[in-house]
Amino acid sequence: MKPAPFAYTRPTTIEEALIALASDPYAKVLAGGQSLVPLLSMRLAAPALLVDINGLAELETIHVSEAGEGVVRIGALARHAAVEADEDVRRVQPLISNALKLVAHPTIRNRGTTVGSIVHADASAEMPAVLMLLDGSVTVRSVDGERTIGVHDLFVGPLESSLAPNEIAVSAQFPALAEGTGVACDEVARRHGDYALCGVAAVVGVDGAGAVTSARAAYWSMGDVPVAVDLTEAFVGGRLSDEHLAAAAELALPHLEATEDIHATADYRAQLARVLTRRVVRAAYDDAVARRETNS
Amino acid sequence: MTQTQPTEELLDVRLIVNGASHDIRIPARRLLSDALRHDVGLTGTHVGCEHGVCGACTILLDGTPVRACLLFAVSVAGQELTTVEGLANPDGTLGPVQQAFKECHGLQCGFCTPGFLTTITAGLKDNPDPTEDEAREMVSGNLCRCTGYQNIAKSVCRAAELINGQGKGDQE
CATH class of the missing domain: 3.30.43.10 (Uridine Diphospho-n-acetylenolpyruvylglucosamine Reductase, domain 2)
Incomplete structure (x- = not known):
């Protein structure tokens, strides 16, 4: 080979x-x-x-800005391992570090780059879905100049992004964790470090009384592109119970494309999406509540 | 055919392997794993799956474990590479991770062993005193088709003992 x-x-x-x-x-x-x-x-x-581009040290930067709504800007040459270990990134947007732990094996993360993983646009990869969930963007440059592509215009199809052939992705921007929200992610893979059969990340907002104010989840390995779904309406009256979580999972399923391959049937993948939605949304809710308690 | 195949361009590349410089002439597409084995002549680095899954070709790039089959040799010119041949003590006796594998029967056929040894050498630098779970996590990116994982996990803990024992000897 x-x-x-x-x-x-x-x-x-x-x-x-x-x-x-x-x-x-x-x-x-x-x-x-x-x-x-x-x-x-x-x-x-x-x-x-x-x-x-491995000689371009100027692209190795990881920049965290807490001004305004806050953003984590990751340069094109920042390796997954460096991003994962960055304390500022973890504090400002913990979902990045959480999700990076699911990306392949540590040895791969030592060399692979987060921005590269995003513009590779693999729908079974974690970081494109995380960027989708957080409504981030990618900044690209060519000889004609620079532009920033919002994540909803980034993923075109399997392994296909909207970058032109002459464009280099120079950075990805992940919005910071908003106040009153929590995050979580999880996936099921045949072996630790393999591509997931199904993966889910979620952001949940809670108010001071512990009621759900917003819930969004993103999915990988569930279609040709990463998918983000707003699940807020499943949590009627802001309550979060097993029934509400089950309703949220059913709300998500029509947006997902559970396909069959040698590793899993379509039904099994859909079932994983149900189980992981319930698990991850609850974990994100718990995270939001815990953060509120820490801050108050 | 309207086009003739041009002769492939060869590049002069200096690889620094285990502290020694090797000047080789290779096409850009030469994988680092192949360059080490065929151009430098160090066959300790093994090639298994050749697409980053098995971990047999793991080497250290500036001290950090990477898959040699997922790098082009030309891309790491001038950087410090450590292969399994560089893990022995300067006097030629077994290094601590190698010694631990010998003591704990951490290898059977030995094919995957170079990748484990390099991975563990770097892993114990980051985490000098791993729990058994952490020892397993450390080698989770490497496959052993003899499935000798129990003894490999034991070897990780034994290697930590050997390294820390030497460390303590120096300090106390």
């Missing part, structure tokens, strides 16, 4: 990288390569030119 031949360049500035990428319509950016290299080795992809 060896990649097909390609030309290679390792720019030392982002401007050089943008020019190289624009020079060939079949060029591809190499960052962590933890998804790209297997695709090349299996010859599922055969770009003419690889633009290796």
Whole structure:
């Protein structure tokens, strides 16, 4: 299993990288390569030119801003492991660190990048769904300039994002955890570290009396693109019980595409979505309540 | 065919493996695992699944475990690489993780062993005193098809003892 031949360049500035990428319509950016290299080795992809951005230290940044609503901005070369270990990221948006623990194995996270995982647009990956849930964005650059793509315009289809061939994703922005909200995520995989059969992340808002004010969940491995669903209406009167959680799961299912493959039947996947919705929404609710208690 | 296949370009790359420099001439598509084995001649790094799942090819890149089969050699030129050949003590005797595997029967056929040894060497630097659960977590990204996991987990704890024993000897 060896990649097909390609030309290679390792720019030392982002401007050089943008020019190289624009020079060939079949060029591809190499960052962590933890998804790209297997695709090349299996010859599922055969770009003419690889633009290796691993020399661009300016893209390694992890920036946390607490001004206004707050945002975590992750640079294109920040490895999963570095983001996961960042205390500021954990404090400002804990769902990022929580979800990163589910991304493959630590050895893969040492090299793989969070932004790379997002623009790889794999619907069975955690971080695209997390960005979707949090309503984040990705900033991209090309020789023509810079633009920011909202997450709802980012994922087009399986392994397909709305980036143009000459664009490099330079950062991803995750909004901070809002006051009065809590987060959680979980997944079921055949083996620890494998792609999930189904995964769920949730954000739940509670008021001072412990009533649910909002509930949203995002799903991975449940369709061609990550899906986020608003589940607030399932929690009638703001109450959260087993019945309300079950209703929330039923509310989500029509938005999901449980498909059959060698690992799971469609019915089994749908059942996982039900179980994980109940489990994760409850955990996010508990997290919100706990944060309220800590802050008061 | 309207196009003729151009000759593949070869690149001059310097790999620093276990402290020694190796100048090799390779195409850009040469995987690091293949470069180590075929171009540098260090066959201790094993190639199993070749798509990042099995962990047999795990090496240390600037001290951090990575899959050699998921890297292009050209992309890590000039960085410090440590393979299983670099884990022995300077006098050639077994390093502490290797010694622990020997004592605990942590290997059977031995194919997966280089990847475990490198992973554990780095893992014990981060967590010098793992619980049994943490020892299992440490090796959860590596597959052993002899399924000798019980003894591998024991080896992790034994290696920690050996390393900490040496550490204590220095301090006390």
